[in-house]
Amino acid sequence: MFRKKALTRIEIAAVLAERWSGRAYDPDRPVERDKLLALLEAARWAPSCFGDQPWRYLIWERLAEPERWRRALGCLTEGNRRWAFRAPLLLLACADSRFRDGRPNPWGPYDTGAASMSLAIEAMALGLMVHQMGGFDAGKIRAEFAIPERYECMAMMTVGYQLPEDQIPDELKEREYAPRSRRPLAESFFMGEWGNSFEP
């Protein structure tokens, strides 16, 4: 996997600095079952409000269930389908809108985002790529897979191995090699008062 390390002002853990959302998956390299298990264990041990673990994941393996995998792929926007069709694994992250006791859980999406991040970091540690997407039809996927109303469909994601560099299709090259960027620290992190930019 070629690297696109984050440009940070100080070294951070490699699994964080080197995680990025690639699109060029190797369609001929399935994700081994024990690696999938590790991804799910990583998500499972994320923290959550009151320990409620509001995340639920639906997983489609192309090799094992090509028909269901294709139905899941069909729920992505056309722009995403154009590259995601190479991914051997598709996932959907859902957030429980209620706590175990039935009260509304306002932290469902927040905690589910944390679980998905854990999964993406474990993927990075295992040499896999994860790309999360908001570009899918939530109503369609709910209907296709009978997802209970109580659960909010938050993100779909592709999981797999990156294609060898000499096989990356031309139409993906520009985005695959584009430098990563983020807002400056000063715009997101404030000391003591809102708007008082953090300066390292």
Place this chain on the structure above:
Amino acid sequence: MFRKKALTRIEIAAVLAERWSGRAYDPDRPVERDKLLALLEAARWAPSCFGDQPWRYLIWERLAEPERWRRALGCLTEGNRRWAFRAPLLLLACADSRFRDGRPNPWGPYDTGAASMSLAIEAMALGLMVHQMGGFDAGKIRAEFAIPERYECMAMMTVGYQLPEDQIPDELKEREYAPRSRRPLAESFFMGEWGNSFEP
């Protein structure tokens, strides 16, 4: 820092397996500025929908700004204040409810949860503890620190070093040493169809 490794069916990355939300902070050991920088860089490089980076963080350092730190502490529930008062750093994670172009951003909390998870993992890598809390008065902290309505107050968190084991106060020992637990994999992860439990 004593370890409470997650009980997983397969090995996962140490920064994930060994991250847990402790309460026994060493009040006499501030967080170094370069470590704070690393935590923020970790959050900054999290993925987000359309690259919108909806997270904003407010940071209070007890040593630098004791008065503001105390006002932030005062926004926690009493139960949390009882142990959080030892933490040298308090943070508030906020989620932008809108995209840059002004449209509502339904992924604000999800992406902010991912950024906070990155921060917590980097903390683990640096030997620091992070404990996220939903138990705070969101209206009070918004008023105290003039947080714009557009941003949702998602979680407060404590950051610091763990107390040496022989100094952990009696009233914290039970929770600090309690084993960690999670729902079985089969209840959160489904293959192909909702409710079709993942079996490794």
